[in-house]
Amino acid sequence: RKEVEQDPGPFNVPEGATVAFNCTYSNSASQSFFWYRQDCRKEPKLLMSVYSSGNEDGRFTAQLNRASQYISLLIRDSKLSDSATYLCVVAARTGGFKTIFGAGTRLFVKA
């Protein structure tokens, strides 16, 4: 089983749609959680950190369920510019700091 698993997609949605991405992780000692966005042939960029209380940044909402070892990202009112690959990232400090990336979920937003 992969340490961080994501639905690879692709998700094809129309502009204005709401889309949700899910991610599960296997290391119960994981301490930090993030969503990154990666555009084609570019480096990943931090989208938002994920907290147990849930957090929102404009049209983006991230949630963490530690009991289920599950992370989600919700994008409301999708824009064409949201088209990218979204990476779920989990960090743990066991035996040194280590970050594990999910394989990413591809999103295509169409007019």
Added chain:
Amino acid sequence: GAVVSQHPSRVICKSGTSVKIECRSLDFQATTMFWYRQFPKQSLMLMATSNEGSKATYEQGVEKDKFLINHASLTLSTLTVTSAHPEDSSFYICSARGASGSADTQYFGPGTRLTVL
């Protein structure tokens, strides 16, 4: 957010040559830098973790004698691909940790696209 630069952004070399890639944290001191490799349509794969002033920790399957990492200062890490072969062609990305804000956040360089002929 914090800024990480990488140089060169693109390199094409002949098989058997060595290529050095630089990763710099421009506005913060990076206690730890990471080197990743990404093949087309695949996820980022961590190659090694580099702490300033100490030897890098390589992931399983990554040859330390082929991918030489030097982290000489808190703002600079280098990756040297020695005797490069076509199968080393990939997108190499560094990231740095230790910026202000969440210490667990990693900031990525823009990547170096290596093509070995």
